[in-house]
Amino acid sequence: MKxxxxxxxxxxxxxxxxxxxxxxxxxxPPLSAIPGIKLGLANVVTLFALAVLGPRDAFIxxxxxxxxxxxxxxxxxxLAYSMTGGLLCLAAESLLIKTPLKKNLWAVSVIGxxxxxxxxxxxxVIITATPGIFWYLPYLIIAGIxxxxxxxxxxxxxxxxxxxxxxxxxx
Amino acid sequence: MKNRHLIMIFALAALLCAAxxxxxxxxxxxxxxxxxxxxxxxxxxxxxxxxxxxYDLKIESGGGYNxxxxxxxxxxxxxxxxxxxxxxxxxxxxxxSYPIVCLPHKLTVRIVSGDGGEIDAVTGR
Numbered sequence: 001m002k003x004x005x006x007x008x009x010x011x012x013x014x015x016x017x018x019x020x021x022x023x024x025x026x027x028x029p030p031l032s033a034i035p036g037i038k039l040g041l042a043n044v045v046t047l048f049a050l051a052v053l054g055p056r057d058a059f060i061x062x063x064x065x066x067x068x069x070x071x072x073x074x075x076x077x078x079l080a081y082s083m084t085g086g087l088l089c090l091a092a093e094s095l096l097i098k099t100p101l102k103k104n105l106w107a108v109s110v111i112g113x114x115x116x117x118x119x120x121x122x123x124x125v126i127i128t129a130t131p132g133i134f135w136y137l138p139y140l141i142i143a144g145i146x147x148x149x150x151x152x153x154x155x156x157x158x159x160x161x162x163x164x165x166x167x168x169x170x171x
Numbered sequence: 172m173k174n175r176h177l178i179m180i181f182a183l184a185a186l187l188c189a190a191x192x193x194x195x196x197x198x199x200x201x202x203x204x205x206x207x208x209x210x211x212x213x214x215x216x217x218x219x220x221x222x223x224x225x226y227d228l229k230i231e232s233g234g235g236y237n238x239x240x241x242x243x244x245x246x247x248x249x250x251x252x253x254x255x256x257x258x259x260x261x262x263x264x265x266x267x268s269y270p271i272v273c274l275p276h277k278l279t280v281r282i283v284s285g286d287g288g289e290i291d292a293v294t295g296r
Contacts, residue, residue, distance in 0.1 A: 030260055034269060075254055077275055100172060107177045114184075128272060129211025130279045135195070136269050138188035145181050 006170055011049070011057055018045035018065040023072055034136060037143040040113060040151055042069075046086070047093060047109055047155045051102075052166050055094040062086050084123050089116035105159060109152025113144035195268060203266075205246045207239065208279040219244050219282065232276040239280060246280055248273065 022042040030037070042065060050058035066086050070079040089112040096108045117140035125133050207215040209232050217228075225242035227249065237258060238250035247263040248271055258273035258280075270281030 030257075034261070077255070104172055104174060104177055107172070107174075107181075110177075110181055124272065124274065127274060128208075128277050128279055130208055130270070130272075130281075132270055132279065132281055133272060135267075138191040139269065141188045142185045145185050149181070 004170070007053070007057070010166065010169065011053070011061055014045050014049055015061045015064050015068075018042045018061060019068055019072070021045065022065060022069045026073055034139050034143075037140065037147075039147050040116070041154075043086075043089070043109070043112070043116075044151050044154045044158070046090060047105065047112070047152070048158055048162075050090065050093055050097060051105060051155065051159050052163055055090070058090060058094070062090055080127070081120050081123055085116040085120040088119040089113070105156040106149055106152030109155060110145050110148035113148030113151070114141050115144075117141065117144040192268065203244055204283050205241065206281050206283055208281065210277050217241055217246075219246070230278065232278050235276050237273055237276060237278055246271070246282065248280065251276070 019042075021044070025038060025041050028038075045065070046058055046062050049061050066079070066082040070076060070082060092115045093108050093112040096102075096111060097105075101108055118137065121133060121137050121140060124136075125131055203219040205215075205217045205219050206213050207217075207228075207230060209230070215228070215230070219241070220243070222241055222243045225240060228239045228241055230237045230239060235252045236250075237248050237253075240247045240249045245263045245265045248258040248261070251258055251273060253273055253275040255275065258271050258278070261271050264271055264280070264282055267282050270279050272279050
């Protein structure tokens with residue numbers, strides 16, 4: 001897997017899309033009183049990149065998006081959360097996509113989202129030194145299942161339509 | 172794997188979580204005590220049943236401040252100089268189901284039922 005010019009360009013475009021979605025989503029008022037619950041639409045791009053381009057490229061896109069995302073939103077604090085959550089989520093998804101679950105991308109996304117939320121709770125507990133925050137976990141797991149299924153379905157549809165075009169583009 | 176099976180597994184997991192939430196929410200609550208926790212240490216303990224007139228409480232922490240609005244049976248953060256204001260958006264909390272958290276200031280406000288003194292060895296609450 002050499003980094004061809006086309007591949008780099010494609011990754012740049014995907015990163016830009018992810019970042020745009022991320023910044024736009026941050027403008028939507030929170031869906032609930034519990035912090036941390038959001039659709040996570042930017043993960044559509046990460047999972048799409050994972051499915052079509054592979055783990056390395058998905059990792060690069062995720063890193064740049066998370067870093068620039070927290071620069072643009074002006075909150076360094078979110079960096080620790082997004083990094084840990086995003087990385088563990090991607091790691092789990094990279095493993096799952098090698099199993100027969102590859103056919104059910106939405107399920108990969110659900111598990112990824114739940115792991116993402118769980119990781120963020122762990123970081124929050126460590127930063128605030130308050131184990132009581134763990135009581136958010138059931139709420140966040142439910143939220144992860146719902147949002148994960150939604151974003152996962154988006155990815156599944158996008159991959160179905162776009163995989164061939166991108167494979168052709170990369171030669 | 173069939174989609175059907177996966178949906179069943181996830182629905183079951185969600186149900187399990189809902190059960191945990193309901194089980195915790197359904198507990199009889201005799202007293203209500205608000206605890207303000209800074210850096211993992213309880214700095215303030217307020218008996219919410221004893222509050223007649225609502226009042227504001229300023230909490231200084233880590234180069235910033237939060238203003239907690241204390242009223243009978245509920246607490247909320249009404250003002251803070253943190254960048255994200257997540258704690259304000261969380262609104263009022265009235266029971267122990269989840270705490271208000273201000274991450275930039277490492278501040279947590281939670282409500283514990285009963286005297287709030289004892290800590291469960293298993294759950295750490």
